[in-house]
Amino acid sequence: MRSSILKSAAEPARAIVSDRIALTGFIVLAAIVAMALFAPLLATHDPLHINxxxxxxxxxxxxxxxxxxxxxxxxxxxxxxxxxxxxxxxxxxxxxxxxxxxxxxxxxxxxxxxxxxxxxxxxxxxxxxxxxxxxxxxxxxxxxxxxxxxxxxxxxxxxxxxxxxxxxxxxxxxxxxxxxxxxxxxxxxxxxxxxxxxxxxxxxxxxxxxxxxxxxxxxxxxxxxxxxxxxxxxxxxxxxxxxxxxxxxxxxxxxxxxxxxxxxxxxxxxxxxxxxxxxxxxxxxxxxxxxxxxxxxxxxxxxxxxxxxxxxxxxxxxxxxxxxxxxxxxxxxxxxxxxxxxxxxNRLSPPTSEHWFGTDHLGRDLYSQNVYGSRIALLVGFLGAALVVLIGANVGLIAGYFRGRTETVLMRTVDVMYGIPFEPFALILVLLFEPSLLIVILAVSLLTWRTVARLIRSQVLSLRERPFVKAARVAGASDLRIMYIHIFPNVMPLVFLELAIIVGVSIIAEATLSFLGLGPPQSISWGGILHNARLSGAWRDAWWWNLPPGIFIMITVLSVFFISRSLELVANPRLRARR
Missing domain, CATH: 2.130.10.10 (YVTN repeat-like/Quinoprotein amine dehydrogenase)
Known part of the structure; x- marks a missing residue:
């Protein structure tokens, strides 16, 4: 059984390696992750120091x-x-x-x-x-x-x-x-x-x-x-x-x-x-x-x-x-x-040999800010995506397996969540509590899991009628064992696909909240850099302030999209057949 789980987990890796575009996206994403991990070594200045x-x-x-x-x-x-x-x-x-x-x-x-x-x-x-x-x-x-x-x-x-x-x-x-x-x-x-x-x-x-x-x-x-x-x-x-x-x-x-x-x-x-x-x-x-x-x-x-x-x-x-x-x-x-x-x-200096991405209105080094900004983006992206998949996958498993009243309650909850707009919901969370990294992650995860739940549920509805599930039920396996040992490995390709997609969605969501001023205070993020540029009034002239964080957001989301593109082949057998 453990080998089947490992085999299911290895399929996405093989799909990424066999797809050149996906492999390129993986390399780019790995480079951005390395930049986040080694930000203190890669930054040329203290990102908050006034130069x-x-x-x-x-x-x-x-x-x-x-x-x-x-x-x-x-x-x-x-x-x-x-x-x-x-x-x-x-x-x-x-x-x-x-x-x-x-x-x-x-x-x-x-x-x-x-x-x-x-x-x-x-x-x-x-x-x-x-x-x-x-x-x-x-x-x-x-x-x-x-x-x-x-x-x-x-x-x-x-x-x-x-x-x-x-x-x-x-x-x-x-x-x-x-x-x-x-x-x-x-x-x-x-x-x-x-x-x-x-x-x-x-x-x-x-x-x-x-x-x-x-x-x-x-x-x-x-x-x-x-x-x-x-x-x-x-x-x-x-x-x-x-x-x-x-x-x-x-x-x-x-x-x-x-x-x-x-x-x-x-x-x-x-x-x-x-x-x-x-x-x-x-x-x-x-x-x-x-x-x-x-x-x-x-x-x-x-x-x-x-x-x-x-x-x-x-x-x-x-x-x-x-x-x-x-x-x-x-x-x-x-x-x-x-x-x-x-x-x-050194206010609003264009890129120089000392400040590769120039400086902002307070003389702070924008290259160092962009390097450190990758940390918040990836933390929210991966942690938010993991939380989204954790909630969505479990809700989908339970709803699809038990059906009946349980499915009705859970799916109606999903329908209600679809009616809540993202930005006003995040604004209410900030007003009720205070801006923080936890609030950003909650705002992303509490609304985004709904799509994952519907997809997993539809897959489970099909799997629960398969012969291997019926055999496990006849053999006396509990519902919990059937869901997580027999059914879950078969939906893992779809989970990996959704995980990759939600990482990109979470990064964009964090950048949006930070750009609106709802991000964590005293933290540096790509959206926060754009927010400061807008507040300063110099964002129309200081192109070096707007361009790098926008490019970083774009290539990060694109790299995740390229990875998810290859994972679709694993999650959808019909696409494999066409290939």
Whole structure:
């Protein structure tokens, strides 16, 4: 008897091997099963990790023939954040994280700099000397005429945030804990003088600029502004109408000025003797750098690719390309450049060598999501199909064997189940309980078993009248033994056929529920990936987001269909006869 069961189970395997299309489907399905089993090894990223990038972002201001202005991305300077840039008389210098320095003379080129520390600020003098400062008190002079470097020893190891020249031989440096240094660079032996801040509260100072008369302003945390008086050679506290952290200051030769800071802070003055006035910003993000011209035109750059411009009637958001975090501005005679950036989310990136299927709206790797998504699809497919066949086969066996009132009750139950639509039934289950993998499997199995029950019943009705069943009954075999030992092996080919078909149906059903938002939360599935694409609003443009899960669903269901196609020959002797 056991050999007959094994023989019945071996028939589907032989049918699959003898059919090339079915064998191809089996190989594809086996590959998808292997992908699900080894998903942690095959995934290139954590599927829920928000991937970030860092680069030396460079954006250039362009003007079309119709007068419209747009900031467009140029080739990045490198793969590290650019913190500051300065330009003077045809020479531009940009400094970045990790000791990287770039020179601009119409074209950008990396300089061979002797640093590993992050460089935070740079200022270029009229004589062509660039003073660069950064973390840990790093200071160095770069002479553009000779290309030589001169390292300057700092009085103490503090992070330096800004630098400015008051004349060709004097530079000022400010940094953390209210550090203010004045450097005399008239000789090779650089002398450094430490000046006292009148605040003395250990605040960070972030920017410094000088007027044409030698007076200067230093800005910093909590709205601190220090005014330098060259007559008594000291600083005093200047009260401005803000207490937000100030990040950058720019003054023109005629005293026009701009100060920018956190939460969209914009302060401007129209001349050296004018008052500072708070101006309305079109965005509340942190503004990192600003520039103002003698005619009152101004530009400010902020996080997330925000660039604001002022042209007489107030500030307006400029049209920009990308959402890179911007940190500094460099203005030449002919061009405006915005540079950055901090680490930014790699949103909606098309396929690249790092992200084979691109990224979604949160910067998550879609290849890894699709690999992990196979787990839910196959789990629901096989577990749901097994449960469907288990319920349907037993109901069909009992109804077909006992007939009479038992058959009537069971078959009328099947008829009622046919009248229940799938999606509303699943929605009610979710509302009654909560979204989970168990609910998805129940929604699939509680409705799909009805077809299996009718097919098995019709087969059993024929088998129960066969001589071998009557002989077993005469021999005293119990009803349970007759059903599961004598009849069931003969319906196993049909069971295998239905199992293969229901696997495909279950996978489509799970994808449908997940696409509608009824799938298990915090789980990754192919339908869930499509659901997220729809919710993001980017599914019409981000083809790389929609296409892979759709293809995976299609080839999985097709492979199961190809397998079931060969199993029909086992379940239906008439088809074998035609072959």
């Amino acid at each position: 970030e990038l860092e680069e030396g972002t460079l954006m250039q201001r362009t003007q079309a023939e119709d007068g419209s202005v747009r900031w467009v991305l140029s080739e990045p300077l490198g793969d590290v954040t650019v913190y500051d840039a300065a330009w003077q008389d045809g020479v531009g210098i940009a400094v970045a994280r990790g000791g990287n320095v770039y020179r601009y003379d119409g074209q950008w080129a990396a300089l061979d700099a002797p640093f590993t520390e992050s460089l935070r600020a740079v200022a270029v003098s009229a004589a062509g000397r660039a003073l660069i400062v950064g973390e840990g008190g790093i200071m160095a002079l770069y002479d553009d005429t000779t290309g030589g470097w001169q390292q300057v020893d700092a009085p103490e190891s503090v992070d330096l945030h800004a630098v400015a020249w008051s004349d060709d031989d004097t530079a000022w440096v400010v940094g953390e804990e209210e550090t203010i240094w004045r450097l005399d660079l008239s000789t090779d032996a650089v002398s450094i003088e430490t000046l006292q801040s009148p605040v003395n509260r250990g605040l960070d100072l972030n920017g410094i600029a000088f007027d044409a008369d030698g007076s200067g302003l230093v800005i910093g945390e909590r709205g601190v502004v220090l005014q330098f008086d060259p007559d008594n050679d000291s600083f005093s506290l200047l009260r401005l109408p803000t207490n937000r952290t100030l990040n950058d200051i720019h003054l023109t030769a005629d005293g026009t000025g701009l100060i920018v800071g956190e939460r969209g802070t914009l302060l401007a003055r129209e001349g050296a003797d004018a008052d500072w006035v708070v101006e309305d910003a079109p965005d509340s993000r942190a503004i990192r750098a600003g520039w103002i011209g003698s005619e009152g035109e101004a530009i400010a750059v902020a996080r997330n690719g925000i660039i604001m411009e002022r042209h007489g009637d107030g500030w307006h958001l400029a049209s920009t390309q990308g959402a890179r975090h911007l940190r500094t501005l460099m203005v030449t005679e002919d061009h405006f450049y915005a540079l950055g950036s901090d680490r930014f989310v």
